Amino acid sequence: MTGSPGRPSPGQVTIADVARHAGVAASTVSYVLSGKRAISELTRARVLASIRLLGYHPNAGARALASRRANVIALVLPLRSGMQVPVVMQFATAVVTTARRYDHDVLLVTSDEGPAGLRRIAASALVDGVLLMDVELDDARVPLLRELALPSVLIGFPAEATGLTCVDLDFHRAGAACVAHLAGLGHRRVALLGAPAAVYERGTGFAHRTRSGVVEAAELQGVQVVTLPCEEGAADVRRTLTALLAEHPDVSALIVQNEAAVGPVLATLPTLGRQVPRDVSVVAICPDPFAEQSGPMLTSVPVPAEEIGRQAVALLMSKLRDEQVPEATLLQPRLTVRDSTAATPAVHAAGGH
């Protein structure tokens, strides 16, 4: 019975078992499952019953080999330090959950395998498409992506994005929204505490775009703004804040775009003699849970990690079906007002000159 190579299966239930049990051909079972050909209601029911009864699950490798579709997508994550961990996590969760809805699984790949990793994964047909996070303005993987003809969706925008599919929060407008909110409250001097310096140097899009949004809006609204990077340690935050307030004592509002810094900022300000929001208003660009758990609850522009994840997967699935998709998808920011921002006290405004 047993031919020599390709040893007999262990416990595995195969499509042949199902076919035999249901009294049909294997191809019929396949068509029942894929719906690619019409099957009579009767046959379909019998097959489905057999499948359930035998506990049949198609062998992924065989399916991938025959159909040239692995039903797996790769999620390429930074996983380097200094990144905004909770956002990444939320994002990953959303991606996995959404992918499952499309009957796909998710392969986790770290960026540090770099272009070679992408190439390997593409060439071995391990995955049908990739989701790239933490895209930099000048990203080494982008040219490769174009060359590979591997369906992909980027989270974030590289400098040259034509021909690619990118999704992201509109950080430019997010920055602008913060400024607008503060300006509306009467603030005329604000500071942007951004990502760590390394992130800017790396040319990471969201940091740059937020900054430009802030600067631009400030100009338009006649607000003076000073922008500076911000490291993540409590000690670093204190140092940065102290220096900032020494140099610009009349800054009455802070925009913070660094989750890890938000806590320390809120903790440090009072020790520097500034109550929030009485003396200084704070707006954050950070995930909602963060904003809701902080000292005074934070007025914030949430980073909709989940929504981005869902959209990214949906776009990728469309591409896998060879559908046309928009090149750029920019999610509109919404600013949620909470307890960390207030109107400039007239007293202060007068004393500030």
Place this chain on the structure above:
Amino acid sequence: MTGSPGRPSPGQVTIADVARHAGVAASTVSYVLSGKRAISELTRARVLASIRLLGYHPNAGARALASRRANVIALVLPLRSGMQVPVVMQFATAVVTTARRYDHDVLLVTSDEGPAGLRRIAASALVDGVLLMDVELDDARVPLLRELALPSVLIGFPAEATGLTCVDLDFHRAGAACVAHLAGLGHRRVALLGAPAAVYERGTGFAHRTRSGVVEAAELQGVQVVTLPCEEGAADVRRTLTALLAEHPDVSALIVQNEAAVGPVLATLPTLGRQVPRDVSVVAICPDPFAEQSGPMLTSVPVPAEEIGRQAVALLMSKLRDEQVPEATLLQPRLTVRDSTAATPAVHAAGGH
């Protein structure tokens, strides 16, 4: 040329291409790659050269089908809220990186697909083995794991762990180490600020084991200890701390096992009139980067997420090779002394009565 089904490959380079180019049989190429049979140095070199030249990467599906090994492992992550996000992240990174060293990839699976997800993945031969995180004392997936005969390694310990392979930090000793350190500094009344209540209720092992370690060691060393769960918001932390200090004003040291609470605790204590470490010592059980970035740098027992990840993968790989592995692997805690703990001030000790 083109037979009807199994359409011609697109760009893919196959093993046949390599064989033709090198002037050998396909099987020889396969043996060069797998090393499962002796190959002359000459042939091996020629084949390797062809592989490199053509940019050949074996097709993952075909390989999996023929060899019954997917070279993929599943990483089952909690991805639910309330979990210690950075630890999970560090862990995932270590797993992916280590798995790659063993020439395996990692499939990301969320716990919320539950047992059905495991079953699906096992039956479809998508992965060769699984890594389970966030194992609970009474975990629904454990019985399934036994039934499935799917090689697995658990991070954490269920109540009944015989026959399984588990890895974790020895949280019992970690708790004890914190108490010993504090007792050595003269502290006689300490409090354990643990995980959120929900985590205890869920029966999560590490929380319970830490607590028992703390309580046991305290008893042995004649230290009085009060243990209480701790939520994650700044407001909640403040409430918890205020209540604690009101009820037990003579507590002179805190053990904190909740990364998200560490920041708020450090920020809140001074506002309650307690300087760290002058009036209150704080020991944390948390990842090192955290401890190093906090207000005063924290004396801590780091959770060696990376090490755990590496070990877990190594164990799983051994199991895949049908090697015998120990059932329990407990990593020994090391306590790093930093700036947040100090000897009880005699003054205080005197005034405390």
Place this chain on the structure above:
DNA sequence: GACGCTCGTCGAAGCGCTTCGACCGACGAG
């Protein structure tokens, strides 16, 4: 000098699935 080795290589048989073309009744149109 024949025998049995081992070493290095090849050919063929599948792994479990998808998919194409063929086929066979039933049915509506002419």
Place this chain on the structure above:
DNA sequence: CTCGTCGGTCGAAGCGCTTCGACGAGCGTC
């Protein structure tokens, strides 16, 4: 009544790889 059509099913080929048995050549042994 015949022909074309279409819905429903089957059989076979093949996806790209691994692995088993076979085999030829070279070599040491008695």
